[in-house]
Amino acid sequence: MMKNIQLKAMGKINLGLDVVRRRPDGYHEVRMVMQTVSLYDKVGITVEDQPGIRITANLSFLPLNENNIVYKAAKLLMDEFSIDQGVSISLEKHIPVAGGMAGGSTDGAAVLYGMNRLFSLGMGQKRLMELGLKLGADVPYCIMRGTALAEGIGEVLTPMPPMPDCWILIARPPFGVSTRFVYENLHLEKIDRHPDIDGIVRAIEDSDLEAMCARLENVLETVTIRKHPQIEEIKNFMRERGAVNALMSGSGPTVFGIFENERECRSAAEAVRERGMARQVYAVKPFNP
Incomplete structure (x- = not known):
């Protein structure tokens, strides 16, 4: 079994963002064109014998507990698949925090992807995206990546051809x-x-x-x-x-x-x-x- 994995968690921009309506549950329905860019955070995951989730980060103001989306992502899979080993997650942030580029969502997506590999959970992209939605509306897109039309609350995704080179x-x-x-x-x-x-x-x-x-x-x-x-x-x-x-x-x-x-x-x-x-x-x- 693999013991660790290093991943690039890529940011996104919105080439177009429209809000169609506010739903009765308070969520907003959107229509957006999303594009992944080559700016990324580095996410490292190591399997530990000792149970639990430990996080380190290069920014002192980031929470290193259950308030961090990478913690929530790891816990989601541990609960879903009854994983009794632990993980250490290192987070090197470069995508602007709270900057409109899905920096948190993409880190959460990377943890889902990485743990799926490390623990041989056998999930395809579709299942990963379904689980990702429990963490946030942008997470399924961050698993899919590329150029896409996003509708609903951002979770209804239609892949598109790549945007023109620039x-x-x-x-x-x-x-x-x-x-x-x-x-x-x-x-x-x-x-x-x-x-x-x-x-x-x-x-x-x-x-x-x-x-x-x-x-x-x-x-x-x-x-x-x-x-x-x-x-x-x-x-x-x-x-x-x-x-x-x-x-x-x-x-x-x-x-x-x-x-x-x-x-x-x-x-x-x-x-x-x-x-x-x-x-x-x-x-x-x-x-x-």
């Missing part, structure tokens, strides 16, 4: 945004325009980068940018520096810009850093498994 500049400003705050302050009845999600899907199917970029839109910006106008400033700055377009990912505050080539992307990254507009800045590529 470079992506990721910039996380030095403040946090509460997802709960954003959704609680999203007043759908006051929103008069919605993102053209079908248009984004068509543009990706046609491999048309320009048409895709022209439709980048995120309805949650109506809340987050009102509270944090710096997000709009970063988007505009990226466009001035050569981005075809720029958008906030998820509920924010991370902003991404889409560039046609690496040189422009890296030069814009340097400019964002010099201006002190963002604490974490990365030049990455789209990732498709």
Whole structure:
């Protein structure tokens, strides 16, 4: 039996994010186009003879107990399959925390995938995704990865062809945004325009980068940018520096810009850093498994 495994837990951006309605149970129904990017956290899992779940992390403010999604993921499988051995999980974070890039969800997804391998649980992707939904709406997508249309609360996934080739500049400003705050302050009845999600899907199917970029839109910006106008400033700055377009990912505050080539992307990254507009800045590529 394998004793340990090292995994890359990849982040995502939303090329389009629309909220269709608020359901009676309080959840919001969405239509989103999701894309995995080559920015990743490192997740290491080691099987231990001693029962229990032990977590170490490179960031001092992360909880290392049952409040961490990687703990919840490990416990879910231990309970489901009556695993009596323990695991040590090491977490090296690079994806912005609470940044709208599914950093927590992708770490949870990696633990499900890794423990499935380590303990020879024999689950296929579909079963892993069903279990992942118990941890959060983004987890099934983080197991699937690639380019996808997400509907429902984010768990109804339709795989798509890869997005057109490009470079992506990721910039996380030095403040946090509460997802709960954003959704609680999203007043759908006051929103008069919605993102053209079908248009984004068509543009990706046609491999048309320009048409895709022209439709980048995120309805949650109506809340987050009102509270944090710096997000709009970063988007505009990226466009001035050569981005075809720029958008906030998820509920924010991370902003991404889409560039046609690496040189422009890296030069814009340097400019964002010099201006002190963002604490974490990365030049990455789209990732498709």
